[in-house]
Structure formats: C-alpha cells, structure tokens
Amino acid sequence: MNKARYTRDVPGDRVDLLNRITGVEKPITVMTVGGVDSGKSTLITFLANELISLGFRVAIVDSDVGQKGILPPATISLGIPDGPFETMSELTGISHYFVGTTSPGQFIGEMAVGVKKMVDLGREVADVVLVDTTGFVTGPGEDMKRLKAELIAPDLIAVIHSGELSALARSLRSYGEVVELAVSNAMRSYDREERKEIRRQKWKAYFSNSRIVEFSLADVEVTGTSLFHGYPLSDSEKKLLETIFGWLVLAGWKGREYTVVKADVERFPRGYSRNLKAVDFENLSNLLVGLIDAEGLCRGVGLLKWVNFSEGLLQVLTPVDDLFGVREIRFGRIRVTEEGEEIDLLRRDAL
Numbered sequence: 001m002n003k004a005r006y007t008r009d010v011p012g013d014r015v016d017l018l019n020r021i022t023g024v025e026k027p028i029t030v031m032t033v034g035g036v037d038s039g040k041s042t043l044i045t046f047l048a049n050e051l052i053s054l055g056f057r058v059a060i061v062d063s064d065v066g067q068k069g070i071l072p073p074a075t076i077s078l079g080i081p082d083g084p085f086e087t088m089s090e091l092t093g094i095s096h097y098f099v100g101t102t103s104p105g106q107f108i109g110e111m112a113v114g115v116k117k118m119v120d121l122g123r124e125v126a127d128v129v130l131v132d133t134t135g136f137v138t139g140p141g142e143d144m145k146r147l148k149a150e151l152i153a154p155d156l157i158a159v160i161h162s163g164e165l166s167a168l169a170r171s172l173r174s175y176g177e178v179v180e181l182a183v184s185n186a187m188r189s190y191d192r193e194e195r196k197e198i199r200r201q202k203w204k205a206y207f208s209n210s211r212i213v214e215f216s217l218a219d220v221e222v223t224g225t226s227l228f229h230g231y232p233l234s235d236s237e238k239k240l241l242e243t244i245f246g247w248l249v250l251a252g253w254k255g256r257e258y259t260v261v262k263a264d265v266e267r268f269p270r271g272y273s274r275n276l277k278a279v280d281f282e283n284l285s286n287l288l289v290g291l292i293d294a295e296g297l298c299r300g301v302g303l304l305k306w307v308n309f310s311e312g313l314l315q316v317l318t319p320v321d322d323l324f325g326v327r328e329i330r331f332g333r334i335r336v337t338e339e340g341e342e343i344d345l346l347r348r349d350a351l
Helices: 012-022 040-053 108-125 140-152 167-170 190-209 235-245
Strands: 028-034 058-062 077-081 093-098 128-132 156-160 177-181 211-216 221-222 247-254 256-265 276-279 287-295 298-308 313-318 325-335 342-345
Touching: 012 028, 012 177, 028 040, 028 108, 028 140, 040 058, 040 093, 040 128, 040 156, 058 108, 077 108, 093 108, 093 140, 093 298, 108 128, 108 140, 108 247, 140 156, 140 167, 156 167, 177 256, 190 342, 235 247, 287 313, 298 325
Parallel strands: 028 128, 028 156, 058 128, 156 177, 221 325, 256 276
Antiparallel strands: 058 077, 077 093, 211 313, 247 256, 287 298, 287 325, 298 313, 325 342
C-alpha cells in the first residue's frame, strides 16, 4: 500500500545528508522537494529510521496529499514514530490539517498553511522535523514549494532531481540551505493507474469500520462551500428558477450571490449571471468532508451521505469515534466511495 519502504541501501549523498543532520544543533527542520517518483518518501523513511536508531526524537510532516503515507488521504498529517518502521503507512497521525483533495493545484493556500501548522507542532516535541511534499513542482506547484519554504524556514531543503529543478533549487536558497541530491537508480516510476490503485487501498483502509453520524447545522458551521450561507430562498423564488432553467431546485440561499442546489429536469444549454451559483446535487454524494475542531485542526474525514435541507441535517460516514469538539464540517473537492473508488475530482468553484 506504500511505494516507499525503509532500506539502508541508499546512495552516498543520502548518508552525507544524514551525517549533516546528526552533526548540527537541534532542533532542525528538513524539507524534501522533488518530482513524482523521485524518492522523497524513501528519503524521509531512511532518515527517520536512522535518526531514531541514534536516539533522536523525530516528527514527520506528510503533505503528499495524493500519495499519503500517514492516513487519511487529502490531509496534511503529523506523525511521531515511537520506534523503527518500514513504511509511513504504519504511523498514526497525531494531528491533521484538511485540504480536501488529492490534486492541490487550486489549494496552494491550504497546503502552505497546513504544513506550517504541522511543522510548528512537530517542533514542540521533536529534535528533527522531516517534511515530505508532493511531486507537484511545475507552475503553481513551484509557487507552492516556495510558499511552504518561506513559511516554515527549514534549516535544510533537500532537492532531489536530475537537473530539471535547478531553477527551483536556486529560488529556495532564500529560505534555507539547499542540498541537491541525485535521483537514485533504484527508483521506479508508477503510472497513473498504479497510483490510483494505491490510493484506492488507502481510502478503503481508512473507511473500514465506519459508521453514519448526523450533524445539525445548529451545532456546526459548514465551510468550504457557498451552501448554507445567506438567507434561504422562498418557495416562489425557487419556483421561478425552476421555470426559467428547467431545474428541480432542492435548496437555495441569497447573500452576495444566489446559490442553489439543483438537479436537471430538462437538458438544454443554459446561461446565467455570475451572481448565480448552481451546484449539482450529485456533487454532494460521497463528497469528502473534514471534521474540524476549534483550533482549525482536522479530527478526521468523512463522506457526505445525505443532506436534509429542510431540517438542516448532514449525514456523514466516518471512522472517527470521538466527535466531541467538532465545530466545523469543511467540504472537500473529491468524491470517493468507502470502498476506495474515486468517483470525481471537483474544481474549487464547483461548490
């Protein structure tokens, strides 16, 4: 279920990096950067196990939302290993930050904030904080890496590449000492279907032993969406929209803009004002949601199973047992079944 496994059979530059980490004053933060399948998680696993064997307290920040080692997926997680481990999937996260997607291109802010929060927590308890990042290193991904580095100011930034990330490595030198590592010959590439299957196994593992729980909108805030914000539309307003657009309008609100949850009754091209947001009801089915506490941290994730608009109730499937302290339900942008099948990846503006 994890691509990266602990091995001591690593290139010499990894051993050199380990020696540098052990030889400096603690605490120290090390951030890894590299493309897809470059060996970032393998490096983190090697460094963590070697440092633990030397008696250091290690914290791991897993921000690879698409290929998470520390569950749940679509979050940024902090793990504190209590001993040697073979893969990061063996670790239990002690804290999480909800991003809500496995494709973070439109969520640069959440990625940066989440890493900052987890690193701050890790620095409170560990000698060495190791930060694993996504393989998204072009366009917005390059900006994301710079923002993370600027926020956390790592002592060392390990950039794993074969020359293609030279410009990014130079830009990161303003935020920490950059150590450039070669891509190991032992690394293999995983195609899209293989990565999807790995995610499927992780989703399934996380949602095993889940149950349906009900949240009242009187007790929790709903964020990450325009839904439930503003004054409810009257029956006459909903009927008017149904007549104009050929929709079944299930719910609607008006504030700075109109937001409706609808199902198409008639199929024809539609054009409408930017002040009207129309959310397809099917996009709410099996939508990933974060269970957020008063500190903005994620207690765990769930799948939205039903919305009772008239009574203001949400039914969520989740394995989280302790729901005390959940103050917010944050909508994500991926739909997935409890068996791990990914149904749809939504754009940020879809909800």
